[in-house]
Amino acid sequence: MRANCWYGKQDMRVMDVPEPKLLNKQDAIVKVTSTAICGSDLHLYNGFVPTMEQGDIMGHEFMGEIVETGSEVKDRRVGDRVVVAFPISCGQCFFCKKELYSLCENSNPNAWMAEKLFGHSPAGIYGYSHLTGGFAGGQAEYVRVPFADVGTVKVENGLSDEQVLFLSDIFPTGYMAAEQCNIQPGDTVAVWGCGPVGQFAIRSAFMLGAERVVAIDRFPERLRMARDGGADTIDYEKTDVYDTLMQLTGGRGPDSCMDAVGLEAHMPGPLYYYDRVKQAVMSESDRPIALRQAIMACRTGGTVSVPGVYGGLIDKMPMGAVMNKALTIKTGQTHTQRYFQPLLKRIVDGQIDPAFVVTHRMKLKEAPEGFALFNQKEDGCIKIVMTP
Amino acid sequence: MTSEQSEQPRRDQRRTQQQEKRGMSTQSAQHVPETNARGRLTQEQRLANSLGWFGIGLGLAEVLAPRRVAAMVGVSQEHRTLIRMMGLRELASSAGILNDRSSAGAVWSRVAGDVLDLVLLGAAFTSGRSNRTRLAAATASVAGAMVMDVITAQQLSRGIETRGGMIRISAALIIDRAQEPLYRHWRELSNLPQFMKHVMRIEMSDDRRSHWVAKGPVGSTIEWDAELTEDRPNELIAWHSVDGSELDHAGSVRFEQAPGGRGTIVAVEMQYRPPLGTVGAAVAPWFGEDPNQTVKMDLRRFKQIMETGEVITTQGQPAGREESTSWKYDHAVRQ
Ligand SMILES: NC(=O)c1ccc[n+]([C@@H]2O[C@H](COP(=O)([O-])OP(=O)(O)OC[C@H]3O[C@@H](n4cnc5c(N)ncnc54)[C@H](O)[C@@H]3O)[C@@H](O)[C@H]2O)c1
Ligand SMILES: [Zn+2]
């Protein structure tokens, strides 16, 4: 079968690889009908995530049809149309029972490695380095899905792939980021990053009752899409973010702030080069530019919610601000499975049509071009969906 | 083998009985790995200690009496300054080792120093003014010291701790199940190879005796007979290898109710005396870089079986390469 494989920094190749087999009794095989490229994939593409191996199959946002099930799969049948959650979760452990699916204790075969780095291991993730299990990913024609009963949601035929595909990651991710803000009536919420995650964070913040959302980015088409979602926007290259936010909130600051940018943040000015150099010489692995701004701008007693991915160490973390302003920081890989039903319901009820975020459609064999395009944010690219 | 040494595995069981008498409240305190609790130096640390003091002596001689050192190793007197520098380096790395006897880094820096010394000695061979016989003797002793340094550094970086010739390992993991099913699964010793990667099979000879076959170095196998030394339903299983086995091994697993009804804390303690008393060479591949972490991975697989009914794996999945899986990372713990 065809699969998009990682071969090195900015080196993706579509290869002919063997089809996956069932390896465990709770596995299912999914024939992929749609698969997307995520901002998280860019961190692998740009070489910021260690423990990638040449030939690893990429991708963790995918859906399709079940074509084979293991003997212990109970609630899914061959022929079911399903969306797959990006974290792999057993459904049985302490964390899965608390619906903290991305913290599953039983799904990372390389847990020891993550323990060395983080003290504990998060769940396994498809196509996301060997640190999170080295699972073959979803940018392929077929994928093996462990714990298929827990990791998939069935969808009816009335909905198109593009309407439901993002239940796999970015819709729940934006939603969880907003939920973590504990939004109260009248709240102003600021969102750094108007990529796909930021877009869903903006819309989710409104769904959860925000009075006003302020979105921050530099790409006009992304800011335009944010405004379409009801947000006010700040182009961080044109105006000072902190000053503008204080202007808008009468000096109090947003009640909560979301960092939907992550470790590859960009910024005009010397601090950006400070972080680039530190990253290059490996004395810091992540560039926390948006995170620093979010912490500084957030109102006292407010919440900073961080869906953006960080992998290692950051520098100049304004802990003094966190402490003295009594901020709450909430973060995590998304507990995707927890949001399957509630968000599917919002789609069915017509409260949101996630397809709005798709700007490019391609064939799986064009994945390397897709990565380059999405990475450079060229041609107005915000979200790419590929079909086999 | 002194009697003190062969006592060790057994002493452990006595301790569990004592602790039993003391009641539940002291149990969790017992889980503090006794390797640390006892405060004695491990063999690796003691080796590092003597390497450190040896280095201090050598370094002082090189700094204070470079002429004599030059004469002893058979190089020309004109290299005095160089010898002083080598002495300073030796003092610095030795002080590093004595400062933290568990620091593999300090010992590795000594290995780097050894290499430097060897290079300089090698260079001296080409000089007409050197005494070849003495030089050869000096080179041999530096090479010998380097072997010790490398072994010590390796053991330290693996985290292997040998005491009284025994490697001791401990790990604990919380499992979201009651004590009873966990105990039952473990008590059926033939189940252990499901999650203990280095054990190939265990056959029960009778209710208390079993025959273990495990992977040895480079494709060989190690076999031994073990017997249960203690079996307290739902609480504890302890075993040790019978006298005269190829491998002197003892182990115990304790099933302790976790606070707040959150399942069971499973705590494993194992002790190995490697065959021939080598510093862990034969069994080291089982434990790779971090023995405690490796046993914890075994425990993790036990947890997976008990909580989910299967061991999570990627072995056999596709990839754009021959070697199709991520299992090698798991193996890396052992290599
Ligand atoms: N927590 C999770 O489970 C989860 C899931 C999916 C994605 N993510 C992470 O969320 C982040 C965003 O993902 P995405 O798909 O939207 O990626 P993306 O790369 O498309 O979006 C990032 C956006 O941030 C903007 N940006 C860069 N620097 C900025 C700055 N200083 N201030 C404001 N905006 C800035 C970029 O212009 C870009 O539009 C990534 O780090 C991704 O890994 C996390
Ligand atoms: Zn993603």
Ligand SMILES: [Zn+2]
């Ligand atoms: Zn779980």
